[in-house]
Amino acid sequence: MDYQKLADLMFPHIDKDIDYYEKLYPERNLPEGAIVTRFSPSPTGFVHMGSLRTAFIAKKISIDTNGVFYLRIEDTDDKRSVENGIQGIIDDFKNFDFPIDEGRISETEDIGNYGPYLQSERAAIYQTYAKHLVKEGLAYPCFMTEKDLEEIRHVQESKKERIGIYGRYAKSRNLSLKEIEQKIKNGEVFVTRLKSPGNFNKKIECVDLVKGTIEFPENDMDVILLKSDGIPTYHFAHLVDDHLMRTTHILRGEEWLSSFPIHKQLFEIFNFKLPKYCHVALINKKDGNSIRKLSKRKDPESALSYYHEKGIPVKAVYLYLMTTANSNFEGWLEQNPSGNIDDFKFDFKKMSSSGSLFDLEKLLNISKNYISRLKALDVYNNVLNWAQKYDNDFYQIIAKYPEYTTAILNIEREQPKPRKDFACWADIKEHIFYMYDELYDYNKVDFTSVNNADNYREVINLYIDKYFEETDDKETWFRKIKELATELGYAPEMKLYKENPEKYIGNVADISNILRVALTTKTTTPDLYEIMKLLRKDRIKARFIKICG
């Protein structure tokens, strides 16, 4: 068989050879140990949480080694592509503070010297490499129709054989040049298949960075390299792109593990340096009694937009992802409260090889801790940004009172163990609304949940008349509450009350709760003294009077 002739028959328009591209995309000039990684989604919708996790780890190891992280869009299947899919991915990344070193930055633009980074723009490159393989006698055109393939599958199923095109099922391997020429002349379409040199009975070893060495049967499938439209399948695009873009590490979901032997074989055939592989375990979700993959369709938390809507800080999400990625990260975080992930060194050995459940509760806890360590002004700016998008009424109010709001957010914050009230920006309104006359509603004041509050009018009136003094410091303020309690027959100390409950009609807690509910409509708030200090005299009196009047 004259393979050169066959190659020209199949790819008459391809005039370059692979040397051209090898020179066009030379080895990267990077420091020793620098890792080149990538994220290569197909534009089928929003970026999935699991994908973000994989991308995040990939980026992390590139940062750790002063390497490169790039974004490549795998749009080789237009049936699945979604409108604005590319922009959606780019936007998701942008909104998640996820800058890339090179790759696709808009629907049409790239940065970096190894592009184009959109696979549909690389057809000629793939075809050049495929043509090369044909010339070497390692690939061939296959004219089988869907029906032919179906029949083969049926035969294989009934004989309990492995499904696929291999060995004697690879009928098109035996076509003569003449037959091929005739078919092409007749306008028959063909795919380009690998003439796999593998033997299923031979074992090969594939090394995964976290799973270790895995033994597989050698690949003997004549997998499709180029579909009939000349566009590559994932396998071939992976080979060509990751080789040409000089990727050193492939991080991808575990669902790719089983095609590892195909990829290894492809790299070996071309004699390209095999990148290192890391198959990242999937994130799961408990659904009733069963466990399944976190799903784009069923689980809102799989979409990045979910975190924006709730106002969960992007940093907190990354903190969570890192704790799931490296088991020693949490301990490290405790030692390094600054929490700068860049200072932490990722280690493949500390990565779990089994899939785990996505734990929103844990994420929220991490977020709570993260927010508690922020300065009040930071919190303010963040809520402001969030509210502008998701809660305009609240936005109007807090935008009107920046300093006041910041002061509210600073209550019990500047202390060694700050309050941890907020897990997300969306939580904040519920915790502080009563500080604004616009949101405080005295109709909501309800003493039924406060103990011994039947005489709330008496308590409040006495407090205004005799004990309330705006300039009091905290100690004085509290001493007066106790005096008020005593005067009305409530125990001034919890201890006293517990010792002789029958001696009193209630205790100090009841008194402050009456005041608390009156001023805030809530039974649980931060330090009442701090709240009153910010509310100021006039508003306090106005609220009290309205309630008693």
Added chain:
RNA sequence: GGCCCAUUGGUGAAGCGGUCUAACACAUAGCCCUCUCAAGGCUACAUUCAUGGGUUCAAACCCCAUAUGGGUCACCA
């Protein structure tokens, strides 16, 4: 069904042959502290590491089998 991966509590996990009646964190419960919360402190929560067998003086850790869960077997990625 073939091939492959995984299996420590409600969750994430540490552990890599003896110090394991199994670290740490989340969740849950109780107590303390306390003006209510949040937080914090203390305590409880796997006598046992999917099951069975083996190797060993000794196994969660090594080996084998079984079970369960997951992935994959497309002109999808």
